Amino acid sequence: xxxxxxxxxxxxxxxxxxxxxxxxxxxxxxxxxxxxxxxxxxxxxxxxxxxxxxxxxxxxxxxxxxxxxxxxxxxxxxxxxxxxxxxxxxxxxxxxxxxxxxxxxxxxxxxxxxxxxxxxxxxxxxxxxxxxxxxxxxxxxxxxxxxxxxxxxxxxxxxxxxxxxxxxxxxxxxxxxxxxxxxxxxxxxxxxxxxxxxxxxxxxxxxxxxxxxxxxxxxxxxxxxxxxxxxxxxxxxxxxxxxxxxxxxxxxxxxxxxxxxxxxxxxxxxxxxxxxxxxxxxxxxxxxxxxxxxxxxxxxxxxxxxxxxxxxxxxxxxxxxxxxxxxxxxxxxxxxxxxxxxxxxxxxxxxxxxxxxxxxxxxxxxxxxxxxxxxxxxxxxxxxxxxxxxxxxxxxxxxxxxxxxxxxxxxxxxxxxxxxxxxxxxxxxxxxxxxxxxxxxxxxxxxxxxxxxxxxxxxxxxxxxxxxxxxxxxxxxxxxxxxxxxxxxxxxxxxxxxxxxxxxxxxxxxxxxxxxxxxxxxxxxxxxxxxxxxxxxxxxxxxxxxxxxxxxxxxxxxxxxxxxxxxxxxxxxxxxxxxxxxxxxxxxxxxxxxxxxxxxxxxxxxxxxxxxxxxxxxxxxxxxxxxxxxxxxxxxxxxxxxxxxxxxxxxxxxxxxxxxxxxxxxxxxxxxxxxxxxxxxxxxxxxxxxxxxxxxxxxxxxxx
Numbered sequence: 162x163x164x165x166x167x168x169x170x171x172x173x174x175x176x177x178x179x180x181x182x183x184x185x186x187x188x189x190x191x192x193x194x195x196x197x198x199x200x201x202x203x204x205x206x207x208x209x210x211x212x213x214x215x216x217x218x219x220x221x222x223x224x225x226x227x228x229x230x231x232x233x234x235x236x237x238x239x240x241x242x243x244x245x246x247x248x249x250x251x252x253x254x255x256x257x258x259x260x261x262x263x264x265x266x267x268x269x270x271x272x273x274x275x276x277x278x279x280x281x282x283x284x285x286x287x288x289x290x291x292x293x294x295x296x297x298x299x300x301x302x303x304x305x306x307x308x309x310x311x312x313x314x315x316x317x318x319x320x321x322x323x324x325x326x327x328x329x330x331x332x333x334x335x336x337x338x339x340x341x342x343x344x345x346x347x348x349x350x351x352x353x354x355x356x357x358x359x360x361x362x363x364x365x366x367x368x369x370x371x372x373x374x375x376x377x378x379x380x381x382x383x384x385x386x387x388x389x390x391x392x393x394x395x396x397x398x399x400x401x402x403x404x405x406x407x408x409x410x411x412x413x414x415x416x417x418x419x420x421x422x423x424x425x426x427x428x429x430x431x432x433x434x435x436x437x438x439x440x441x442x443x444x445x446x447x448x449x450x451x452x453x454x455x456x457x458x459x460x461x462x463x464x465x466x467x468x469x470x471x472x473x474x475x476x477x478x479x480x481x482x483x484x485x486x487x488x489x490x491x492x493x494x495x496x497x498x499x500x501x502x503x504x505x506x507x508x509x510x511x512x513x514x515x516x517x518x519x520x521x522x523x524x525x526x527x528x529x530x531x532x533x534x535x536x537x538x539x540x541x542x543x544x545x546x547x548x549x550x551x552x553x554x555x556x557x558x559x560x561x562x563x564x565x566x567x568x569x570x571x572x573x574x575x576x577x578x579x580x581x582x583x584x585x586x587x588x589x590x591x592x593x594x595x596x597x598x599x600x601x602x603x604x605x606x607x608x609x610x611x612x613x614x615x616x617x618x619x620x621x622x623x624x625x626x627x628x629x630x631x632x633x634x635x636x637x638x639x640x641x642x643x644x645x646x647x648x649x650x651x652x653x654x655x656x657x658x659x660x661x662x663x664x665x666x667x668x669x670x671x672x673x674x675x676x677x678x679x680x681x682x683x684x685x686x687x688x689x690x691x692x693x694x695x696x697x698x699x700x701x702x703x704x705x706x707x708x709x710x711x712x713x714x715x716x717x718x719x720x721x722x723x724x725x726x727x728x729x730x731x732x733x734x735x736x737x738x739x740x741x742x743x744x745x746x747x748x749x750x751x752x753x754x755x756x757x758x759x760x761x762x763x764x765x766x767x768x769x770x771x772x773x774x775x776x777x778x779x780x781x782x783x784x785x786x787x788x789x790x791x792x793x794x795x796x797x798x799x800x801x802x803x804x805x806x807x808x809x810x811x812x813x814x815x816x817x818x819x820x821x822x823x824x825x826x827x828x829x830x831x832x833x834x835x836x837x838x839x840x841x842x843x844x845x846x847x848x849x850x851x852x853x854x855x856x857x858x859x860x861x862x863x864x865x
Contacts, residue, residue: 162228163187164464171468178402181461185453187227193452196222196459197420198427198434200231203608206430207410214533215242218280219429221406222459230463232326232371232404234429235275237285238301238317239529239683240536243278247485247684248528248536252287252313253661254496254680256303256705257750259788260810261316263492268320268327270485273475276324281466283321284373284406285534286329288314288360289336291662292731293718294706297338297589297630300529300661300681304705305732306747306805307356308829311363318367323472326462328371329364331408333357333390334727335375338592339629339720342411342603345378348727353394354833356729362399370403370462374424376411385413391423404462409533411603417447425455436608481539486685493682493689495786495810499700499751500666503674505653507696507753508577515556517575518545519568519647520582520640522659524561529661529681530590530628538684544581544657547687551695563639565646578651579694581679582640583659584631592629630720634665634712641669648672657690663708667744678702696753701786701810703750703852707733710744733853734801747805748790748852754781754815758789761849761859766827771863773823775849779813786812791825792848793863797832797841803853804829823849827865840865 167180185193199206200220209216215236223231236242239251249255249267258264275283287301288310303313318327334346334357348357361372372395374384384390385407395401406426413419416433427434441447479485499506508516518524526541542550549557560571572578636644636658648654655675658664659682670676677700679690692698709715716731730738733747743749759776775789791807807825830845831838843865850858 164228164230168464168467171464177461177464177468178457180464181457184227184229184460185456188224188456192224192226193456194434194438195224196456197425197438197452198432199430201430203430203432204611214535217243218278221426221428229460230281232282232426232459232463233280234282234284235278235280236533237271237283238287239534240538241271241274241278241280242534242536243275243280245481245537245539246274247481247489248538248541249489250493250496250683250686251300251529251661251681252303253300253705254682255492256309256313257498257678257680257702258492258495258810259703259705259808260495261312263495264313264316265320266488267492268317269323270488272321272324273472273479274485277475277477277479281325282328282371283325284328284330286314286317286321286327286364286369287331288329288364289331290357290360291706292336292727293716294634294662295631295718295720296336296662297592297628298530300589301534305707306705307359308805308807308826309705311360314360314364315367318364318369322368322469324475326370326466328373328406329361329369330373331375332361332372332395333375333384334379335377337377337630337720337722337725340722341376342600343723345381345724346727347380347724350835351833352727352729354838357727358394359828365395365399365401370466371406372401372403373406373408374412376408383414385424386415386419386422388422396423402458402461404458411606414606417441420447420451420455425458432608433606489683490685490689490692493680493686494692494698496680496682496702497690497693497700498678498702498704500678500745500749501670501674501676502751505577505655505675506694506700508694510552510555510695513552513555513576515558515575516548516552517558517560517572517578517647517651518548518581519560519571519578520580520643521561521563522583522585523559523579523581525585527585527659527681528683528686530586532591532593534591541684542687544579544679544687544690547689547691548579548694550688551691563643565643568643569646569650572647572651572654575651577653577655578647579655579657580644580647581657581659582636582644583664584661587628589628589631589661594629631662634663635668636664644669645672655694663706665709665712665744667710699753699783699785701750701752701788703748703788704745707736707743707747707853708745709736710742714739714741729801733803737802746853748788748850750852752785752787754779754783754785756780756785756787756813756851757857758849758851758859761847761861763825763847763861763863766863766865769827771825771827773807773825773847773849774820775823775859776818776820777811777813778818779815782815784812784814786810787851789821789823790850790852791823792850792853792858793830794846794848795830795842800832800841805853806830806847830865
């Protein structure tokens with residue numbers, strides 16, 4: 162068929178753009194328009210989605226007459242939403258591993274599972290920067306730093322690419338959940354290019370196939386029809402050649418304008434474009450040239466993907482396979498961050514006769530929110546199950562309901578008490594509430610309803626289980642009461658916090674000897690937690706964000722805002738600017754051993770990067786894993802004092818040393834001028850450190 166013939170020529174060396182042009186010429190006008198949105202009619206598609214989101218690939222732009230496969234969408238990012246797939250730890254947990262090689266392996270597994278279920282278009286490379294830790298979907302992204310976001314996004318793209326097209330989202334400035342359909346986010350060009358766009362540029366350089374626009378407005382124009390974002394920056398400045406797609410249902414407001422300003426595909430149904438574009442083209446308000454431009458991009462993206470170095474077709478048996486569950490366990494182990502440890506951990510199984518496992522989340526299969534990223538794994542190992550399996554000869558006492566008294570009774574005579582508290586989908590996550598979908602401005606985006614349908618049925622789409630933006634950065638009062646009650650009767654109390662974003666712990670942390678962040682740990686999270694608590698592996702996760710000591714140290718946040726200004730001051734950068742000490746800085750995490758970095762040297766800068774040679778030693782008595790982090794210390798007005806430049810994990814046997822090479826980027830040291838970048842200073846100090854602001858860091862000057 163024509164698509165297969167064109168693909169064969171691309172594989173033989175033909176230019177995919179020219180082959181897309183020739184293929185486009187074979188399409189009828191109706192088929193060209195068919196490429197520009199989803200294949201399912203709006204109301205039947207909405208009814209199916211209301212019954213279960215993304216149960217099968219969502220098809221967009223398939224043309225059977227010419228053999229064009231179309232974009233077959235599967236959501237993410239913690240795994241494949243379709244079927245009963247493997248739920249990996251959420252992206253923020255994976256960011257806490259600081260291991261892009263591990264993330265690439267996760268991407269490979271996700272790509273195999275989605276391809277085995279008929280999809281080819283993965284909408285799960287979420288790299289939005291969380292300006293404030295209350296953001297409800299913070300679990301879907303990797304951390305607060307642009308460089309960390311870019312490198313992890315690039316790694317996921319590389320892994321997925323062997324089996325599917327990869328789509329990065331949500332472009333741009335999406336870090337508010339409750340107000341995402343209404344808020345206008347304003348930011349200067351300097352703020353955009355220095356803080357909120359570098360990670361999108363990085364995945365474009367890695368070869369990402371698609372960019373999904375965000376719901377919010379950016380500087381007065383909806384992102385799904387924003388020419389500055391899509392045509393001027395994404396394509397004109399960065400050279401992106403893939404396909405742009407809208408976020409679902411409410412992702413654009415004007416079908417003609419969105420096409421003219423660079424949006425290729427309206428997702429996921431035949432909606433505004435199907436009902437309005439023909440008349441707009443007839444009247445001249447929309448242009449066939451823009452239709453052809455989008456069509457070329459859509460076809461070229463598919464041809465380039467299918468001509469790339471793909472794996473052999475995976476078997477359906479890869480879905481929720483033992484191999485992928487074990488990978489999820491490996492990732493979860495590496496992600497768990499030890500914040501405090503007063504000689505309690507690791508627990509020695511041989512010295513335990515009983516333990517208490519308490520808290521409302523101790524036996525809950527809690528892998529994250531229930532929105533578009535929800536993965537329906539057939540089994541999830543809870544903390545209680547993981548610890549019980551790892552301690553077959555130990556009495557495990559449980560109190561898994563709210564209630565401080567019952568928890569204290571269970572913990573009183575135990576050799577150790579594990580308290581599992583934190584959040585669920587009711588507390589944070591994707592939000593589509595009645596206040597949003599009853600908005601007349603959003604209802605006006607739907608095509609006319611069949612007489613048998615009621616437009617209000619749209620309110621049922623993914624409503625009811627979403628927490629939205631967090632109302633508080635602290636644990637529930639009932640959780641704090643439980644922690645204090647258990648700590649009062651058991652001196653070996655370990656608190657495990659289930660969360661995605663930062664949790665302020667000042668009011669209770671001093672009462673317990675050990676605190677960990679366990680994250681939403683995926684299908685094997687309970688086993689991984691047991692591995693870390695019992696010392697089967699080192700505690701080696703590192704914070705992908707800073708944790709403040711007080712909410713007043715954070716940027717202003719109003720989850721119901723209709724307009725907000727973003728600047729480049731957030732997270733660790735804001736704390737540094739204001740001279741405020743973090744409770745736990747960016748990159749922080751304790752280990753069961755100790756490490757020292759004795760020296761660092763750097764190469765000259767070339768192509769916006771350099772290499773650092775770092776001598777690191779395991780100075781403790783057991784094997785361990787450290788993360789060497791490179792920071793640039795800058796003296797410049799209106800510029801962050803310290804920025805992340807690179808990182809690399811290293812595993813070392815007890816008492817051993819190694820010399821490792823860490824790639825550093827100088828992009829975080831550059832200032833936007835309006836037409837390009839220039840160094841913020843001619844010379845900076847590079848720190849090879851264990852975390853941001855580490856007083857034991859080794860240093861060396863770097864000339865820019």
